[in-house]
Amino acid sequence: MTNDNGPTVIDSRAGEIARYVEEVQEALRDLPAEERDELLEDLPAHLSEVADEDPTPLRDRLGEPATYAAELRAALDLAATSSRRRRTARWSGWWKGLGQRLGRLDQRVGPIFGYQRISELGRLLVPAWWVLRGYLAAMLVVAILDDRVPAAGELGLLPRLGGSTLAGWVILAGFGAGSVGLARRGPRLSRWPRLAALAVSVYLLFFGAMTLADLDEHRWDAVTGDAGSRSGDLYDVPVDSDGRRLLDVTLIDQDDNPIDIGWDYCGAEFERVPGEAVPYPRCPEGGR
């Protein structure tokens, strides 16, 4: 507070501007904070210019802050539309360019497989995909329903529901027919069912790839003799109570019958590489 009231008037105008900006900001609170801050960044300075030119109170001169915000929003809606159009045009151009590049690739790769375009071969293979999709759906449903098949890696090549191969075949036939039927009805489906079918198909592809990878891993483990955390060739040798190795031991069952361990074909000449030991449990030292 000073004697000539100058600073008081200035403080009063500054307060009026601050309150006005605050109310405009409040009226635009639905905008993203970053966008709102960017928009109102210069407003206090701009209103200071307005106030400096005309002593009329801001509300009388510019209207209520909410009205000012609405006018500002209207001016920016036009801009938002323009920027949306620009974005749409940019995406549209990008898609068009991608389509052209894929079209050229289509023509270039086709002759390698004896077709004008590789997409022709793709179209011929589409029915095979419908059947495969049905098969994968059957496998997935069995994996979910059958408690005895807890993991995809333990799935066989055929779906077996409750251990019943017949039930598995019925499911397989049902899903195969369903998948083909879905493909034939596909063009007539509305948008959301079509998108749902696409999402399920993508998931089934993923499931199929994972199952195949698991099966391959299990098979590889079996072939290489990898057992759990142990790696490399395994030699399980029995020892006595002093830790001495027991050699030339024969294991017998409860009926005194010798237990045959290892692979049936261990003794076959074509399986043996001279001078190379074949590890247990596939083949004990010296053959069978």
Add this chain to the structure above:
Amino acid sequence: MYRVDVTQLLKGVLDLAVLAVLRDSDCYGYDVLRRLRAAGLDEVGDASVYGTLRRLFQAGYLTTYVVPSDEGPHRKYYALNAAGREQLDRSVKTWRTFATTMEHLIGQGAPA
């Protein structure tokens, strides 16, 4: 009804009007508003001008600089840059084509 019509028309040409004002000389926000009104665009509002200046600046058509003042607040001046002048040329061409078309259309429908 008249006010709504002019406001709608202004929405489409405010960018061009502001660019045209800045072609003549650099201006601060309130100065742009005053010049537009002096040119006859009485309906234009302060918020519309402020919003348009922000938008044109963000689009890269304007540059700004601050001029300090001892008596009043510092003033932020807006100036056209090269991109702004090109945009103005394009907008002027579009407007002239549109105005000619409208003139022709209105002229055809006018009573003899």
